[in-house]
Amino acid sequence: MPVESNTPSDVPSGRDLRIATRSRADNWTKPPRRIETSECITCDSCLRGCPEQFGAIFDRGLDVVIIPELCSGCPVCVLECPVDCIYVDADWTPTDDAMWSHIALTGEGTA
Known part of the structure; x- marks a missing residue:
């Protein structure tokens, strides 16, 4: 008999x-x-190295950006970066609506 879940399947x-x-x-x-x-x-070494459960790194035009709301602060991207350009962002600001729209349009926010 299947086990019932109290969490609807459409809840992210x-x-x-x-x-x-x-x-x-x-x-x-x-x-x-x-x-x-x-x-x-x-x-794009950092983008390819970012663990799938976070998926925090995106191409944005000519730049590669980390979405702070998706970044756990793990060091994987830092270890992948050949030029050491990734730093702790203690004073991060929320991601702008345009980037959230980019994530939605690219489908990179869905499993």
Whole structure:
């Protein structure tokens, strides 16, 4: 007999929930990371290395950006970056509506 869940299947969870609410997970204690665009060579190593459960790094035109609401602060992208242009962003600001629209249009916010 199947086990019933109290959570409807259409309720987002994990990354999808963070995208839907445009907020970071409450249990994340590390600040997000940021990419210094003036130092970045746009190699996309960080984008490819970002763990799928976070999926926090996106191409935005000629720049690669980290969405702070999706970034747990883990060091994976830092370790992947060949030019060391990724830093802790303790003073991060919320992501603008245009970028959230980009995420929605590209379908990168859905599992």
